[in-house]
Amino acid sequence: MKMDLGIFLWITVAILLSSCVGVTQTLNTSTPARTQVALPTDVPQPLPTQDALPTSETNMQDPTLQKLIAQARADLSKRANAPDSAITVVSALPVEWRDASLGCPIEGMLYAQALTPGYLIVLETNGQTYDYHTSNTLVVYCDK
Numbered sequence: 017m018k019m020d021l022g023i024f025l026w027i028t029v030a031i032l033l034s035s036c037v038g039v040t041q042t043l044n045t046s047t048p049a050r051t052q053v054a055l056p057t058d059v060p061q062p063l064p065t066q067d068a069l070p071t072s073e074t075n076m077q078d079p080t081l082q083k084l085i086a087q088a089r090a091d092l093s094k095r096a097n098a099p100d101s102a103i104t105v106v107s108a109l110p111v112e113w114r115d116a117s118l119g120c121p122i123e124g125m126l127y128a129q130a131l132t133p134g135y136l137i138v139l140e141t142n143g144q145t146y147d148y149h150t151s152n153t154l155v156v157y158c159d160k
Contacts, residue, residue: 087155088148098141106138118149120158
């Protein structure tokens, strides 16, 4: 009886190991092509980072964008100790971030690997520009 159980276990292990033989996995390391989007020439636009792809022209009247700009302005007002009246919107570019880090990852954090629509908002105060990366609901100051 012990011999039958031993043979059964060896056969089971052999079958499991043989199912792994010949399986290989290749990684696609090529970079996907970027799509060029025509931007209006009369409005200065920031260059998208390698973590973001431009998606369309900016609709400054979009209520979602207006809310995100207000959040970024409030943060910059505190960050730079500047009144809201001294902050100007340099540009707001709709983008798709390559992952949920919004192009501004924190070392050691894991992020969902999914295209995330949002904006690259550039604000200026006291002669210095500040980049804010957003999803459609979250605003993050990015000093990288």
